[in-house]
Amino acid sequence: MDTRPIRFEFQCLEGAEELKFVHNIPSGLVNPEALAAQRDGRYRSQFLTAIRPILKEHEAACRAASKGFCENCGQPSVGVLQTPMSWLHNAEDPFVAVLVNPVCGKRECESQMRENIEDMIAEATAEIQGQGASRPSAHVGNMSCRICGKTEGIMKCARCKSVAYCGKEHQRADWKVHKTSCVSNDGGGR
Structure with missing residues (x-):
């Protein structure tokens, strides 16, 4: 299988160090149509299959960089949510951003964090499609x-x-x- 080196940016808490790594992923995932292809179940499955081991490999480093407190309630964290955002459609600089959010293990906190992340991704996607943006927005809606x-x-x-x-x-x-x-x-x- 033909692969291509891609940068992964693990974005931990604001103000914390950003973790950057380079990993080889299937070349077929990197193309100008990748943004539209994410709606295709087959492409999405290939993407997730390729990046799950990468997320797992860096989970401990993400936990260490997350300062140990749930981002939602402030209690000690027991894990991190890792949410990948594909920028593999960006022809000049394809990469994968991974949002890292520490969570305490309470279902309510994890649910609230997932909802906040979904809102942010929806807004970033809307900006890309509407304005041709090349990077995600830092603004979080809803x-x-x-x-x-x-x-x-x-x-x-x-x-x-x-x-x-x-x-x-x-x-x-x-x-x-x-x-x-x-x-x-x-x-x-x-």
């Missing part, structure tokens, strides 16, 4: 208050922009938990 789950009138944390609250009261109530992972977008932290 966020809910980290305390009560409310989705109307939500404001993101001004510092890290990775969590949201319905008001100052819930932001203050969550600060003891959130401050352990809150870092500014410029890489600084408290």
Whole structure:
């Protein structure tokens, strides 16, 4: 089988080190039509079969880089969610981005993280298709208050922009938990 070296970027918590590796994957997965091909079950199956061992190989490094706390509730994490985003359609620089989100093992936290990730991927995909973007957006849509789950009138944390609250009261109530992972977008932290 013909293979091609591809860069994998494991994107851990904001402000954390990005892990980069190069792995050989089947050449047939790398093409300008890869974005459209992801809707095809056969292509998707081949893609997942090719990258699962890569995700498994780097899981321990991802856990170490995730600072040990659930991204949703702030409790100690017991694992990480690894969500691959294919950029194999990008002819100039094909790569695979892997979003790494630490989770505590509670079903609710994992479910909330998966929902947030799905929203972010849907938004990034819409931007690519609508504007011809070549990289994913850092903006996350459809966020809910980290305390009560409310989705109307939500404001993101001004510092890290990775969590949201319905008001100052819930932001203050969550600060003891959130401050352990809150870092500014410029890489600084408290």
